[in-house]
Amino acid sequence: MIPYGRQSISQEDIDQVVQVLQSDYLTQGPAVPRFEEAVAAYCGAAHALATNSATAALHVACLALGVGPGDRVWTSPTTFVASANCAIYCGAEVDFVDIDPHTYNMSVACLAEKLCHARQNGTLPKVVIPVHLCGQSCDMEAIHALSREYGFRIVEDASHAIGGRYQGQPVGSCRFSDVTVFSFHPVKIITTGEGGMALTNDSVLANLMRQYRSHGITSDRTEMAPRDAGEIWNYQQIRLGYNYRMTDIQAALGLSQMGRLDEFVHARHRIAAVYGQALSGLPITLPFQQASTFSSYHLYPIRVDQERCGKDQRTVYQQLHQAGIKVNLHYIPVYRQPYFERMGFPTGYCPEAERYHRETLSLPMYATLTVDQQNTVIAVLKEIVNS
Known part of the structure; x- marks a missing residue:
């Protein structure tokens, strides 16, 4: 049997995972930040936040951009359902933009036409999620130009596309978007078993996504609500978040895979x-x-x-x-x-x-x-x- 896709696991990958299993931290340890730093450096992005799936990364990206009830999010119909579900999780409406017949990515012409009608009808999207199908980037410069004209934010669903490039720059640089999301499912380019990552050049968005991926909790005293000086408050939940963290076991595998x-x-x-x-x-x-x-x-x-x-x-x-x-x-x-x-x-x-x-x-x-x-x-x- 020849499958359509499968992972490649080396002895070095196994050794790196075993090292974490024998360490003091199986989760919330040093491996996740190292993996984040490696991906951010490879892509040329300022911030990277590992999550337990690309779906979770899409969700926290939408939350950080303020997507909620009454908002609209547009994406491609030719994608996995997570590209649309992330908007529905936030209580927003979702709509779809047809694909280009050659690249199979979101059609810029269809997007422009749909935006023109939406402005006339008062139904413009808050966020557009172009999907880099099969690993080939959408025409992000053109989509970004439309975002400037119509006022929407952009989340690149690059679940297929780590290691790809657009206009000579790595996919994930966020040159033409607010956030880029990768997937590390076993059939993707590199794997962490299950896992995802959100990249951004915006420090505010990065901080919000960090909070949303871990129960809405912060340990930053400048963000905490005032409390009695006699009480110990080393963390506070300041918003409703989720348990979307990646484990150090997964991150060790991902960091090893980044080398290949x-x-x-x-x-x-x-x-x-x-x-x-x-x-x-x-x-x-x-x-x-x-x-x-x-x-x-x-x-x-x-x-x-x-x-x-x-x-x-x-x-x-x-x-x-x-x-x-x-x-x-x-x-x-x-x-x-x-x-x-x-x-x-x-x-x-x-x-x-x-x-x-x-x-x-x-x-x-x-x-x-x-x-x-x-x-x-x-x-x-x-x-x-x-x-």
Whole structure:
């Protein structure tokens, strides 16, 4: 069986985790700050805050930006549900902007058109969450320019994109956003088992996110409410927060994995190049890469051209699975999920996202995919779509 994605764990990773297990701190110790510093330094961001998932990072980012009831948050429909759920957790309304037919990221043209209508209707978003699908950055400079015109804040959902670059700078630098969020799930570029991180250049946002990830608690005396001088107050809960902390065990794994991040991304590019050459000319569409971006290649999506292939996506999916190649779907449009349909989102709401969903399969893509495994994927796919 060849999965669509998997982690790569080295002996050094294991040794680093064992060191924490044998130390005095399994959580809230020194490993988490070291991991945060390493990611911030790699990305060129001022602040990084580790969390127990990217979902938690998205949630605290929205909270820190003041998202609440009566607010609107827009995101891409072609993403995991967490990109939208984080707004709903805050009591806000969520809406979706259709995708670009080439990059599969949020369409700047659709965003601009939707913003124009929203201004006329008094329904502008407070926050927009562009999603860097498959590891390729959205056109962040253009989205940032729209934010200046229409007054919304930006959270980059870069769950797929650590190790990628945009306009020559690392994704996560927050040059064109308020916050960037990474995921460290096992199928992502690097892993902490489960885990996420929020990066920002804004010290106020960083402080708020730190509080929200740990019960709303502060130990900073300048933030504490006055109390009787005879009482000991070494911390106070000053707002409602959550237990979204990352453990030192997870952080040790993440810090070790950071040492191989560039190696992982290079391997993914090598695999993508082989796919690109071997699959060219088949009745499928291969991933398009913008010149201004350097993808981390978390995913390698192909689109099945039913008219040329004579087979639909479902048939190709089933035949690949029968051959032991566990391709996947990334993603069903979020608003097609039953929970969101009950909010009133109809089929056809974002037509490009729905076309993408009906045609796309994610081929196996991970740093340890062997030459033999990739050759098997290529040979089986060729046989299926050419027969």
